[in-house]
Amino acid sequence: MQVKELMSTKVVTVSEDKTMLEAREVMLNNNYRRLPVVDDIRRIRGIITDGDVGRSQPSDASTLSKYEASYLLSKLKVKDIMTKAVITVHQDDGVEIAAYQLYKNKIGALPVVDDENKLCGIITDSDVFRAFVDIMGYNKTSTRLTIDVTDKVGVMADLCQIFKERGINIINVVTHNRGDVTEIMIRADMTNGMDVVEQIREAGYNITDISTLKAAR
Numbered sequence: 250m251q252v253k254e255l256m257s258t259k260v261v262t263v264s265e266d267k268t269m270l271e272a273r274e275v276m277l278n279n280n281y282r283r284l285p286v287v288d289d290i291r292r293i294r295g296i297i298t299d300g301d302v303g304r305s306q307p308s309d310a311s312t313l314s315k316y317e318a319s320y321l322l323s324k325l326k327v328k329d330i331m332t333k334a335v336i337t338v339h340q341d342d343g344v345e346i347a348a349y350q351l352y353k354n355k356i357g358a359l360p361v362v363d364d365e366n367k368l369c370g371i372i373t374d375s376d377v378f379r380a381f382v383d384i385m386g387y388n389k390t391s392t393r394l395t396i397d398v399t400d401k402v403g404v405m406a407d408l409c410q411i412f413k414e415r416g417i418n419i420i421n422v423v424t425h426n427r428g429d430v431t432e433i434m435i436r437a438d439m440t441n442g443m444d445v446v447e448q449i450r451e452a453g454y455n456i457t458d459i460s461t462l463k464a465a466r
Contacts, residue, residue, distance in 0.1 A: 295331030
């Protein structure tokens with residue numbers, strides 16, 4: 250699954266010559282926590298966050314009135330406050346790359362760019378969570394088998410062949426390595442095929458968990 254399949258293409262932006270007062274109003278009126286800063290051909294120049302806006306305003310201890318504070322913001326340009334080293338993701342990257350960048354950098358969204366570094370969308374942690382739910386098959390009624398195996402060539406082919414022989418459709422497969430043991434989680438439509446469990450055991454595989462999941466509403 251690629252980033253471009255999940256990103257939002259309608260992105261509100263701001264130019265670097267706008268004032269911080271204008272940027273703040275856009276963010277407040279639309280409940281945005283960040284604004285990409287772009288030039289006239291939508292190339293990424295920087296990013297403004299709600300934290301940047303907060304730091305550019307006088308503190309609560311200041312004796313300035315709200316009008317004086319707004320006047321100061323009207324004199325401060327976005328280019329003076331924005332973060333120029335913007336973490337982005339390419340539209341053709343896999344969703345796992347976006348997930349890693351969000352996690353690694355502890356941020357909630359990433360601007361999405363094309364080959365010319367032009368903004369073409371934005372992807373958020375919520376978009377990644379939605380993709381995870383889809384990938385894991387949570388939107389479909391299914392049965393999940395968790396199988397502990399020795400990591401070696403042919404294991405997955407053997408298991409898939411068992412499902413194929415029983416005419417059971419596999420919805421998704423996820424693996425997790427735990428040292429010498431690999432945990433394989435197979436989610437499948439097993440409405441009328443629970444006897445596949447015995448076949449897997451007879452083939453020498455250790456099933457550690459069986460659970461049925463009803464489609465989320």
